[in-house]
Amino acid sequence: MKATETKLKGCFILEPTKFGDSRGYFFESFNEQTFNKLTGTETHFVQDNQSYSTRGVLRGLHAQAGEHAQAKLVRVLEGKVIDVAVDARPGSETFGQHVAVELSAENNVQLFVPRGFLHGFVVLSDTATFFYKCDNFYNKAAECGVKFDDPELGIDWGMSADELIISDKDQVLPTFSEVFNK
Numbered sequence: 001m002k003a004t005e006t007k008l009k010g011c012f013i014l015e016p017t018k019f020g021d022s023r024g025y026f027f028e029s030f031n032e033q034t035f036n037k038l039t040g041t042e043t044h045f046v047q048d049n050q051s052y053s054t055r056g057v058l059r060g061l062h063a064q065a066g067e068h069a070q071a072k073l074v075r076v077l078e079g080k081v082i083d084v085a086v087d088a089r090p091g092s093e094t095f096g097q098h099v100a101v102e103l104s105a106e107n108n109v110q111l112f113v114p115r116g117f118l119h120g121f122v123v124l125s126d127t128a129t130f131f132y133k134c135d136n137f138y139n140k141a142a143e144c145g146v147k148f149d150d151p152e153l154g155i156d157w158g159m160s161a162d163e164l165i166i167s168d169k170d171q172v173l174p175t176f177s178e179v180f181n182k
């Protein structure tokens with residue numbers, strides 16, 4: 001497994017070591033000891049999530065607030081997505097900045113999204129199965145989010161607005177400044 005820290009401190013791109021042979025391939029998709037050594041953290045994941053979406057579905061930008069904040073290790077089991085993490089950590093040098101990474105069943109790339117980040121993704125393939133580990137349990141009351149197309153964030157989702165499929169809930173999310181600069 002190789003880990004590369006992004007411009008957002010604590011946010012890492014991880015690439016598994018793949019062992020191929022005449023049958024196909026094998027790789028360790030997660031190893032707590034390896035992960036914590038590579039990221040310099042003591043992360044302990046407690047919940048796995050999986051979602052299935054069709055092309056153009058955009059889920060996000062979401063987070064859980066306060067003590068219910070979640071770090072996430074995200075990857076794609078089938079299909080291709082653009083995955084986005086936005087730094088919403090108070091006082092961070094990269095506050096309001098984001099990274100966008102292509103995750104796919106072909107590249108097997110993972111993104112570690114630390115606590116204090118907003119997270120979302122858009123599906124580029126016909127369908128996508130998205131899998132992620134969380135280091136804190138789901139808490140509906142602590143859910144918060146920011147509008148995917150907030151001009152202050154300037155995220156290029158790689159698709160035109162008319163191609164996107166977005167939940168009613170996500171359509172009416174506030175702007176980044178309304179949530180984090182209040």
Ligand SMILES: Cc1cn([C@H]2C[C@H](O)[C@@H](COP(=O)(O)OP(=O)(O)O[C@H]3O[C@H](C)C(=O)[C@H](O)[C@H]3O)O2)c(=O)[nH]c1=O
Nearest residue numbers: 049051059060061062063072119120121137138139167
């Ligand atoms: C997140 C979550 C949801 N749910 C239930 C609540 C709803 O009845 C249903 C769908 O939830 P939602 O529409 O919030 O699902 P997404 O839009 O995929 O939300 C996720 O999208 C972005 C990409 C994220 O990073 C978050 O993990 C999460 O917010 O699953 C649960 O029971 N447990 C959970 O952990």
